[in-house]
Amino acid sequence: MTNHLGDIQNAKAIIIFGANPAVNHPVGFQHFLKAKERNNAKIIVVDPRFTRTAAKADHYVRIRPGTDIPFMYGMLHLIFKHGWQDENFIKDRVYGMDDVMQEAKKWTPEKVEEVTGVPASQLIQVTRLYASSRPGTLIWAMGLTQHSIGSSNTRMAPILQLALGNMGEEGGGCNILRGHDNVQGATDMCCLSHTLPGYYGLSDGAWKYFAKQWGVDYEWLKGRFKDKKWMNAKGFTLARWYAGVLAGKPGEDNIHNAGTNIKALVVMGNGITSIAQQAKVKEALDNLELIVLADPFVNEAAVLTDKKDNIFLLPAATQFETSGSVTATNRSAQWRSKVVDPLYESKPDQEIMFELAKRLGFYDELTRGMLMGIDEETAQPKQVKKSFKWPEDATDEIARIIKTIGLTGWTAERLKKHQENWHMFDQVSLRGYGPMKGEYYGLPWPCWTETHSGSPVLYDIHRPVKEGGMGFRNRFGLEHDGVNLLAGPHSAPVGSKVDGGYPEITAENIEKVLGITLTPEEKKKIGKNWKVDASGIIAKKCMEAGIAPYGNAKARAKVWNFPDPIPLHREPLHSPRPDLVKKYHTYPDKPNHYRVDTKYASIQDAKDWSKEFPINLVTGRLVNMNGAGAETRSSKYLAKLSPEMYADINPDLAARHGIRDGEMMWVHSPEGAKIKVKAHYTYSVSPDRIFLPMHFAGHFQGEDLSAKYPEGTRPYAVGESANTVTNYGYDIVTQIPETKGGLCRIEKA
Amino acid sequence: MNAYARMKFYCDEGRCIECNGCSVACDEAHELPVGISRRKVVTVNDGVPGKEFSLSVACMHCTDAPCEQVCPVHCFYIREDGIVLHDKEICIGCGYCLYACPFGAPQFPQDGAFGTKGVMDKCTMCAGGPEETNSAKERELYGQNRLAEGKVPVCAAMCSTKALLVGDEESVSKIYRERVMARGKGVQSAPYGWDIAYGNK
Numbered sequence: 001m002t003n004h005l006g007d008i009q010n011a012k013a014i015i016i017f018g019a020n021p022a023v024n025h026p027v028g029f030q031h032f033l034k035a036k037e038r039n040n041a042k043i044i045v046v047d048p049r050f051t052r053t054a055a056k057a058d059h060y061v062r063i064r065p066g067t068d069i070p071f072m073y074g075m076l077h078l079i080f081k082h083g084w085q086d087e088n089f090i091k092d093r094v095y096g097m098d099d100v101m102q103e104a105k106k107w108t109p110e111k112v113e114e115v116t117g118v119p120a121s122q123l124i125q126v127t128r129l130y131a132s133s134r135p136g137t138l139i140w141a142m143g144l145t146q147h148s149i150g151s152s153n154t155r156m157a158p159i160l161q162l163a164l165g166n167m168g169e170e171g172g173g174c175n176i177l178r179g180h181d182n183v184q185g186a187t188d189m190c191c192l193s194h195t196l197p198g199y200y201g202l203s204d205g206a207w208k209y210f211a212k213q214w215g216v217d218y219e220w221l222k223g224r225f226k227d228k229k230w231m232n233a234k235g236f237t238l239a240r241w242y243a244g245v246l247a248g249k250p251g252e253d254n255i256h257n258a259g260t261n262i263k264a265l266v267v268m269g270n271g272i273t274s275i276a277q278q279a280k281v282k283e284a285l286d287n288l289e290l291i292v293l294a295d296p297f298v299n300e301a302a303v304l305t306d307k308k309d310n311i312f313l314l315p316a317a318t319q320f321e322t323s324g325s326v327t328a329t330n331r332s333a334q335w336r337s338k339v340v341d342p343l344y345e346s347k348p349d350q351e352i353m354f355e356l357a358k359r360l361g362f363y364d365e366l367t368r369g370m371l372m373g374i375d376e377e378t379a380q381p382k383q384v385k386k387s388f389k390w391p392e393d394a395t396d397e398i399a400r401i402i403k404t405i406g407l408t409g410w411t412a413e414r415l416k417k418h419q420e421n422w423h424m425f426d427q428v429s430l431r432g433y434g435p436m437k438g439e440y441y442g443l444p445w446p447c448w449t450e451t452h453s454g455s456p457v458l459y460d461i462h463r464p465v466k467e468g469g470m471g472f473r474n475r476f477g478l479e480h481d482g483v484n485l486l487a488g489p490h491s492a493p494v495g496s497k498v499d500g501g502y503p504e505i506t507a508e509n510i511e512k513v514l515g516i517t518l519t520p521e522e523k524k525k526i527g528k529n530w531k532v533d534a535s536g537i538i539a540k541k542c543m544e545a546g547i548a549p550y551g552n553a554k555a556r557a558k559v560w561n562f563p564d565p566i567p568l569h570r571e572p573l574h575s576p577r578p579d580l581v582k583k584y585h586t587y588p589d590k591p592n593h594y595r596v597d598t599k600y601a602s603i604q605d606a607k608d609w610s611k612e613f614p615i616n617l618v619t620g621r622l623v624n625m626n627g628a629g630a631e632t633r634s635s636k637y638l639a640k641l642s643p644e645m646y647a648d649i650n651p652d653l654a655a656r657h658g659i660r661d662g663e664m665m666w667v668h669s670p671e672g673a674k675i676k677v678k679a680h681y682t683y684s685v686s687p688d689r690i691f692l693p694m695h696f697a698g699h700f701q702g703e704d705l706s707a708k709y710p711e712g713t714r715p716y717a718v719g720e721s722a723n724t725v726t727n728y729g730y731d732i733v734t735q736i737p738e739t740k741g742g743l744c745r746i747e748k749a
Numbered sequence: 750m751n752a753y754a755r756m757k758f759y760c761d762e763g764r765c766i767e768c769n770g771c772s773v774a775c776d777e778a779h780e781l782p783v784g785i786s787r788r789k790v791v792t793v794n795d796g797v798p799g800k801e802f803s804l805s806v807a808c809m810h811c812t813d814a815p816c817e818q819v820c821p822v823h824c825f826y827i828r829e830d831g832i833v834l835h836d837k838e839i840c841i842g843c844g845y846c847l848y849a850c851p852f853g854a855p856q857f858p859q860d861g862a863f864g865t866k867g868v869m870d871k872c873t874m875c876a877g878g879p880e881e882t883n884s885a886k887e888r889e890l891y892g893q894n895r896l897a898e899g900k901v902p903v904c905a906a907m908c909s910t911k912a913l914l915v916g917d918e919e920s921v922s923k924i925y926r927e928r929v930m931a932r933g934k935g936v937q938s939a940p941y942g943w944d945i946a947y948g949n950k
Binding site: 022023026027029030033036037038049050052053054055056060623624636637638640641682683684685 | 796
């Protein structure tokens with residue numbers, strides 16, 4: 001989120017794409033309702049189905065899955081046509097909007113109606129409303145991201161906000177609602193295969209910076225890889241790890257993994273039965289040599305597989321049995337205290353990792369970062385203690401190392417103080433009062449120094465940098481194609497020594513940009529740039545000068561290094577509209593995409609999928625369930641609210657197939673997988689699509705696997721996993737699976 | 750003026766999102782059998798734009814409670830603050846109260862399709878029953894007595910959007926009035942009514 005949940009109360013309009021906060025963020029949704037009640041905010045929901053969120057909206061727009069880009073271009077078409085855009089904002093703070101304007105010209109309301117299914121009159125109505133009600137906040141979640149064009153979708157939404165000048169404003173912004181506890185923290189720590197923590201990437205420079213900060217030898221780190229090439233290569237993703245196991249079998253995608261397949265899998269608390277291509281996931285599990293599942297509940301991967309030996313279930317402790325910091329959806333940290341000691345033989349995740357590292361012989365290297373500090377004299381990292389205290393020293397290690405997103409201020413001591421005093425913060429502005437005055441709750445990053453306030457609203461130039469203000473980051477050079485990428489005049493945060501744009505701060509340019517002179521001592525200590533300056537001098541001097549260490553540049557509407565420099569509509573790999581596939585064709589197949597050759601055009605062009613599979617398939621969440629559901633289906637009171645797997649189906653569609661309400665039906669996928677589920681009549685879905693909740697496991701393609709649970713561990717509710725029938729298809733940049741807009745066929749069971 | 754407050758429930762259909770936080774909190778707090786739902790959330794016109802709404806329903810603790818009037822064994826009693834309770838040791842499980850109740854609140858334990866009905870169970874507004882306050886027996890038969898501990902009934906305490914309100918009628922009406930006043934008005938830039946009385950200047 002660029003803003004935060006409380007800030008939604010400041011919005012005058014709320015437009016929601018592919019998110020259902022009434023169901024997935026019920027507590028956070030109170031801020032939406034309060035915005036409506038107290039601020040007369042208009043809520044617009046754009047979604048393939050009429051959700052509980054839509055029931056609270058002023059306007060519900062029923063869109064065909066996978067056509068958000070045409071819809072948003074349609075909005076931009078009208079905005080530019082009527083001159084509703086924020087000219088000054090675009091001129092001073094946005095790069096590449098001209099190209100967007102050109103593309104938007106093509107998307108007349110009539111053409112948008114043809115592609116998205118949204119009546120032209122409704123597009124005009126909601127665009128006028130949204131453009132005239134500012135600030136407007138734009139909300140999205142998995143419904144926008146889980147597409148083969150997901151990365152373009154997530155760029156299109158900010159472009160719409162930039163055009164209206166809705167970025168960097170209270171009540172505005174792009175507010176992406178994260179779906180799981182601490183998922184923002186896991187992302188910031190980059191539990192990902194393509195970057196080191198803090199989004200430092202995998203370059204040699206990044207590895208060397210971390211080696212130094214962790215107090216380990218770079219050469220030793222290098223020696224852990226097969227050869228150096230793999231140190232800098234992206235790994236497999238969660239979406240496609242199965243391909244790493246199955247490569248080489250007939251019909252499977254090729255991999256690029258140093259000539260070997262994946263042989264072992266360690267899962268720490270991830271419901272891998274909620275990943276698309278469940279049938280492939282099962283086959284991959286069956287073919288592994290070793291499976292280790294660390295989870296407070298039985299990870300249903302163990303139930304899904306037919307593998308008999310070398311599967312280990314490690315009882316992991318829950319969040320109530322450990323402590324430490326977690327990061328909320330709005331980039332703020334919250335300290336969490338331990339309620340009880342781990343029950344029985346269960347262990348917290350870090351202890352499981354420590355024990356594993358001991359057995360593998362690198363425990364000292366794994367934990368040495370927590371013993372390190374910064375030498376006063378040299379400003380270089382050095383070992384300062386002999387033993388560490390968990391989790392405080394881990395939190396302090398993160399604060400010491402991660403500069404890219406400004407975690408310097410997130411010391412364990414400060415985070416604990418916020419937790420202890422959370423009654424001293426305003427819910428709407430996050431501003432502290434009393435002893436907490438001058439800080440925002442949870443110190444939303446960037447929190448540049450150990451005394452910084454935190455930044456509740458990203459890119460806000462109405463407040464000074466030391467109170468959370470900043471422009472856009474200067475990350476992609478000073479100019480492109482002869483156009484200056486730095487922000488224009490008068491667009492620096494208030495109280496800045498510089499009036500307009502400025503580059504990211506380095507040891508080399510700091511004196512010039514800030515108009516200061518460093519002492520010889522400071523010159524000796526200062527790091528190369530703001531991202532690796534262990535001395536903290538850059539951040540400190542920047543705060544004094546009202547300068548954001550990461551620079552003040554233009555936001556990029558045009559991303560020249562992406563497959564589509566400006567977002568373009570491309571039909572899903574399995575489209576219900578064969579007539580549009582030629583015109584809005586997908587990408588060519590992509591070799592070595594996170595180590596896997598990934599199919600695009602060869603699937604889309606293989607045949608007219610809509611003939612055999614004419615029904616759109618969307619998946620999503622239920623309010624009483626979480627993730628793959630092993631935890632929530634094991635609670636009898638939660639399970640009783642949705643005791644069985646089902647499909648939401650319009651009575652008209654069901655009746656055409658002879659399926660009565662409450663009867664069983666088959667759902668078939670283009671990949672040849674099938675699930676047997678109960679039909680649930682509802683008008684929330686139109687007759688051309690069905691909806692499946694994604695939380696079930698324990699049945700597989702019609703077979704009940706209950707007998708395979710270890711005794712006493714079968715959840716109260718089991719059923720088919722929706723992801724057995726979600727289609728093949730992965731985002732071109734991130735590889736997120738295309739679960740929101742595939743095709744299926746249904747029949748009476 | 751009453752010496753005691755009159756306790757009431759109110760569910761704001763503008764805010765209820767059928768998250769079931771109330772019903773799960775109730776089940777969990779009173780450790781109810783799975784077949785018993787003292788509180789339920791009902792969604793009407795599911796999926797129909799403009800017509801769908803949700804409400805959380807339980808015993809409303811009526812004035813002149815119909816259940817009390819039809820009970821053949823007089824197991825009900827009404828507290829001075831309006832909370833309607835009953836004595837499970839007198840109840841014979843006849844089900845008359847269910848027929849009389851306009852909200853479908855009384856619950857009966859089910860033991861199979863033709864199993865015998867046990868004694869009636871319903872929302873106590875977290876106020877326990879006739880047994881000694883906060884005794885083990887009261888808890889066993891009626892669940893938590895949170896009111897006696899100075900706590901809000903668990904359903905309203907857990908409500909994620911604060912759609913469900915409970916308390917003395919004056920407090921509930923005050924919150925309701927504030928919401929109605931605010932709804933559709935936007936952030937006020939001038940004292941209430943000035944725009945009507947004095948125009949926009």
